[in-house]
Structures are given as C-alpha cells and as structure tokens.
Amino acid sequence: MQIYLPIAELSVDVFLLLGLGGAIGFLSGLFGVGGGFLMTPILIFIGIPPPVAVGTEANQIVASSVSGVLAHWRRGNVDFKMGGILLLGGLLGSTLGVWLFAVLRQLGQIDLVIKLCYVTFLGIIGGLMFVESLRALGRRRRATAARDKMHKHTWIHGLPLKMRFRRSKLYISALLPAGVGVLVGVLSAIMGVGGGFIMVPAMIYLLGMPTAVVVGTSLFQIIFVTANVTFLQAYANQTVDVVLAVILLTGAVIGAQFGARAGAKLRGEQLRILLALMVLVVCGKLLYDLTVTPADLYSIGGGE
Amino acid sequence: MIRIAALLTVLFAAAPLRAAPIVVDLSEHLVAITAGFAGAEVLLFGAVDEPGDVVVIVRGPTRPMIMYRKSRHFGIWVNADHMTFEDVPAYYAIASTRPLEDIAAPTVLARNEMGVENLRLELPRAKASPNVAQDWREALIRNQQRAGLYPAEAGRVGFLGDRLFRTRLTLPANVPTGAYEAKVYYLREGQIVSAQTTPLFVSKVGVEAEIFDFAYEQSALYGIVAILVALMAGWLAHIAFRRA
Numbered sequence: 001m002q003i004y005l006p007i008a009e010l011s012v013d014v015f016l017l018l019g020l021g022g023a024i025g026f027l028s029g030l031f032g033v034g035g036g037f038l039m040t041p042i043l044i045f046i047g048i049p050p051p052v053a054v055g056t057e058a059n060q061i062v063a064s065s066v067s068g069v070l071a072h073w074r075r076g077n078v079d080f081k082m083g084g085i086l087l088l089g090g091l092l093g094s095t096l097g098v099w100l101f102a103v104l105r106q107l108g109q110i111d112l113v114i115k116l117c118y119v120t121f122l123g124i125i126g127g128l129m130f131v132e133s134l135r136a137l138g139r140r141r142r143a144t145a146a147r148d149k150m151h152k153h154t155w156i157h158g159l160p161l162k163m164r165f166r167r168s169k170l171y172i173s174a175l176l177p178a179g180v181g182v183l184v185g186v187l188s189a190i191m192g193v194g195g196g197f198i199m200v201p202a203m204i205y206l207l208g209m210p211t212a213v214v215v216g217t218s219l220f221q222i223i224f225v226t227a228n229v230t231f232l233q234a235y236a237n238q239t240v241d242v243v244l245a246v247i248l249l250t251g252a253v254i255g256a257q258f259g260a261r262a263g264a265k266l267r268g269e270q271l272r273i274l275l276a277l278m279v280l281v282v283c284g285k286l287l288y289d290l291t292v293t294p295a296d297l298y299s300i301g302g303g304e
Numbered sequence: 305m306i307r308i309a310a311l312l313t314v315l316f317a318a319a320p321l322r323a324a325p326i327v328v329d330l331s332e333h334l335v336a337i338t339a340g341f342a343g344a345e346v347l348l349f350g351a352v353d354e355p356g357d358v359v360v361i362v363r364g365p366t367r368p369m370i371m372y373r374k375s376r377h378f379g380i381w382v383n384a385d386h387m388t389f390e391d392v393p394a395y396y397a398i399a400s401t402r403p404l405e406d407i408a409a410p411t412v413l414a415r416n417e418m419g420v421e422n423l424r425l426e427l428p429r430a431k432a433s434p435n436v437a438q439d440w441r442e443a444l445i446r447n448q449q450r451a452g453l454y455p456a457e458a459g460r461v462g463f464l465g466d467r468l469f470r471t472r473l474t475l476p477a478n479v480p481t482g483a484y485e486a487k488v489y490y491l492r493e494g495q496i497v498s499a500q501t502t503p504l505f506v507s508k509v510g511v512e513a514e515i516f517d518f519a520y521e522q523s524a525l526y527g528i529v530a531i532l533v534a535l536m537a538g539w540l541a542h543i544a545f546r547r548a
Binding site for chain 2: 001002003004006007009010011059060062063064065066067070071108109111112116227230231232233234235236238240242243245246249253256257290291293294296297298299300301
C-alpha cells in the first residue's frame with residue numbers, strides 16, 4: 001500500500017517503512033542503541049532526500065528517547081546535573097549545526113557532508129567497537145590478564161570550572177561535558193542522530209562516568225537536543241516529515257520490544273561484534289557510493 | 305426550445321467552414337494528490353473536422369532549476385560545478401498520431417517545441433559556450449527522464465473513425481504540483497491548422513495539502529507540534545512497555 005509523504009514529496013510503500021522501523025527498532029532494542037545512525041542512511045538508500053531523512057529522524061528519536069529515559073529514570077539512572085551541562089552544550093551545538101546545514105544546502109553540498117560524516121563516524125565507531133569486542137572475547141579466554149589502572153590523571157583533570165557530579169561520583173571541569181555536548185549537538189543536526197553512539201563512549205572513556213548512569217543520562221540529553229533539532233529543522237529548512245516519522249516510530253516501538261527480549265538471551269561481546277559489523281557494512285556501502293563513478297555526473301538540485 | 309438549440313449546435317458543428325477545426329477536453333481538470341496517491345491517468349479526447357494529425361503536449365509549471373556536475377576530488381565524487389536553467393517545465397510529455405518526423409518538418413517541430421530535443425531550455429548566455437550548454441541541457445533532460453517527468457516514449461493518439469481522437473496522459477507518483485496545460489495541435493499535410501489549450505491542475509488535497517501548507521506557512525508551530533507528537537508517542541510506548 002503506497003502512501004504519499006507530504007514533505008518528502010514522494011510515495012513509498014507503508015509496509016516497507018513499517019518493516020524498516022520494526023527492523024531498526026529490533027536492533028536498537030537488541031543492542032541498546034538509538035538506531036538513528038542506521039535509520040538515516042537506510043532512508044537515504046530507499047530514496048528519501050537526505051535533508052528530509054535527517055530532519056525526520058531527529059523527530060523520531062525524540063519519541064524513542066522519551067520511552068527509554070522514563071524507564072531509566074524510574075531506576076534512578078539519570079544524572080540530571082551532568083545531563084544539564086551536556087544539554088547546554090548540545091543546544092548550542094545543534095543550533096550551530098542546523099545553521100550549518102542550511103548553508104551547506106544552499107551550496108549544494110549537504111548530501112555530501114551528511115554522507116561523509118556518516119562514513120567517518122561509522123568507520124571510527126564500528127572499527128573501535130569491533131577491535132574492542134574481539135579483545136574482550138580474547139580476554140575472556142585468558143582469564144589472567146593484567147588490569148588497567150582504575151584512575152589515570154591526565155591534562156583533562158587540569159581544566160578550569162571544576163564541578164562536582166554526585167550521581168556520577170565525579171569532580172571534573174564542566175567544560176568537558178559541555179564540549180562533548182557541543183560536538184554531539186552539531187552531529188545530531190547534520191546527521192539526524194541522537195548521538196548516543198558517540199556520547200556513550202565519550203562519557204565512559206573521556207569523562208569516566210559509571211556505566212550504570214551513562215545510558216539514562218545520554219537519553220535525557222538526547223530528548224532535548226533532538227527536540228531542538230526537530231524544531232529548528234522544521235523552522236529553518238522545512239525538512240521534518242511528520243507522516244514519515246509517525247510510521248517509522250510505530251514500527252520501531254514494536255520492534256524494540258522484541259529486540260530487548262532477544263538481547264537478554266545473547267552474550268554482550270557477541271552482540272557488540274554483530275553491531276560493529278553492521279555499522280561497518282553501512283559505512284562501507286556509503287563509502288562505496290561516494291567513490292564509485294556515478295552513472296550520471298549531472299544531477300538536479302532543489303527547485304528553489 | 306432546448307431541442308432546437310441542440311439541433312442547431314449539431315448543424316453548425318457539422319458545417320466544415322463555420323466550426324472550430326478542433327475541440328478538446330480532459331476527463332478531469334484536477335489531479336488530486338491524496339495520501340494514497342500513486343500516479344494518475346487522465347483521458348484527453350476531442351474531435352477534428354477533417355482527417356489529419358494530432359499532437360498533444362502536456363507541460364508542467366515552469367521554474368528555475370539548478371543542476372550540479374560532479375567531479376572527483378581525493379577519490380570522492382563532489383558536486384563541483386553548477387548551472388541554473390531559468391524556465392524549465394517541471395513536466396513534459398508528448399503524444400501523437402504518428403511518429404513526429406512523419407507528421408511535420410523539423411522546422412515546424414522545433415518552432416513549436418515538439419519533442420524534448422526541441423525544448424527551449426535557456427542557460428544564461430554568458431555562462432557557457434554552446435557545446436558546454438548542450439551538455440548541460442542533455443543532462444537536464446536525461447535526469448528528468450530518469451525521474452519519469454519527461455517520459456522518453458512518446459504517447460499514442462488514437463483515432464476512432466476519422467474525427468474522434470483520444471489519448472491517455474499518465475502522470476507518475478512524483479509529479480510536481482502546479483498549473484499544467486495540455487496543448488493540442490491539429491496538423492494537415494505538415495502544417496499546423498489549429499491548436500487548442502486546456503488546463504490541468506495538479507495539487508495536494510486533503511490532509512497531505514494541510515500538512516504541507518502547515519509546514520511551510522507556520523514552520524515554528526509545525527516544529528512544536530512535531531515534537532509534541534513524538535513526546536506523546538514515546539510516552540505511550542513507555543506505558544505499553546511497562547505492561548509487557
């Protein structure tokens with residue numbers, strides 16, 4: 001059954017969209033990730049204009065983060081103070097990002113920049129995750145491996161504006177989470193992602209937050225940043241397709257339930273290797289499309 | 305009284321010298337893009353006063369169109385050049401009773417923009433040499449053909465007897481909105497005897513139109529509503545999760 005998407009201005013099979021939403025929802029439930037970094041490229045693959053894919057995906061992530069954060073909140077796994085600082089940076093970054101998006105669109109380079117961002121970040125994250133989980137599997141076999149020192153003192157701890165984060169048991173400079181927030185905000189606006197796949201590793205490895213509060217806190221920040229992106233993309237670029245967002249979301253909500261159940265039955269390292277491989281496949285496909293000689297060197301830009 | 309009027313009309317229509325040489329109409333003048341829109345078919349029909357040839361040209365609204373050409377930088381294909389065409393019909397389709405080259409001389413075809421190769425797609429003159437301009441023009445047509453907006457195959461106009469003709473206009477699902485016109489040329493012995501134009505509107509109707517207008521006219525409010533919808537959906541999902 002075809003449905004006409006009013007903002008994307010094309011008609012797509014509803015069941016294809018529901019199926020995609022369901023499949024990505026399943027994966028996000030399985031791996032505990034937002035799924036935006038998989039959904040946006042796939043929307044682009046099926047022919048949704050990249051700017052609409054990005055704007056709409058931000059809208060969909062608002063919904064999936066809300067349902068996620070409520071669950072974490074009930075378990076007390078949200079560090080609101082840390083979330084607030086991340087959010088300040090995120091709002092700044094995402095506003096900057098949407099502005100950058102509009103400029104790039106005018107220059108005719110937005111599609112390229114979206115794809116390059118994806119190739120870069122999917123490549124880095126997928127590669128690191130793959131190597132790390134292979135090592136973890138190896139470590140499991142060699143039970144007596146040397147452990148890293150718990151706390152390393154680096155230049156990071158010398159930054160000014162130190163703040164105490166009780167819930168995260170940290171005393172660090174506020175500039176650090178704010179900086180992470182800005183970076184994630186910019187990426188959120190340009191890539192149409194929540195940015196969890198960058199923020200979570202940054203919170204664990206860079207800020208040194210305890211794993212238990214990381215996911216809840218990042219989801220808390222993601223809600224507001226993606227809401228900001230949704231608003232600004234709708235306002236400045238008119239690229240948010242509510243119809244598309246609602247269809248994807250319906251599929252994703254259902255898929256996530258099954259994914260979470262399946263995830264409980266699989267081992268962590270194996271899951272992460274699978275996720276890493278998938279990320280690398282999407283990255284490879286995007287990179288291939290950028291480097292292979294296009295069938296037609298000429299293309300039509302926006303009609304504006 | 306009415307009967308007499310009708311009879312008179314028929315008589316006048318039958319009188320070869322007095323009547324218009326060609327009459328044309330469409331099965332509908334509005335193509336409505338609704339939620340389930342997957343393309344549309346419109347029937348164009350009409351009559352001519354003597355056997356001859358008919359050429360039908362359907363054009364979409366004209367608009368400026370920007371085109372990009374990619375070239376390779378650091379191994380990656382980047383939009384490097386761009387060119388803006390001033391008046392490009394968003395849609396262009398042609399149908400005829402016989403192959404165009406059998407109907408009229410090339411000069412006649414060119415003068416009336418019959419066939420995509422005869423479309424006048426002007427580039428700002430200073431910007432490109434004739435050869436380069438030709439490349440861009442061909443690329444534009446190729447891209448539009450690929451998108452299904454300039455159907456590569458010419459349609460067929462069929463005659464029923466000597467006088468009545470009909471053809472089907474097929475509009476794809478991605479058809480741009482706006483004011484279209486179907487221009488029907490009536491030719492005898494390679495010369496245009498008469499032409500008739502009939503309007504056709506393609507527009508979003510119902511929910512689709514409302515969402516689109518809302519998004520463009522009240523962008524800020526649209527953004528807020530989009531967020532509220534998402535918040536609501538997320539909250540509902542959370543409740544469903546808890547139950548499960």
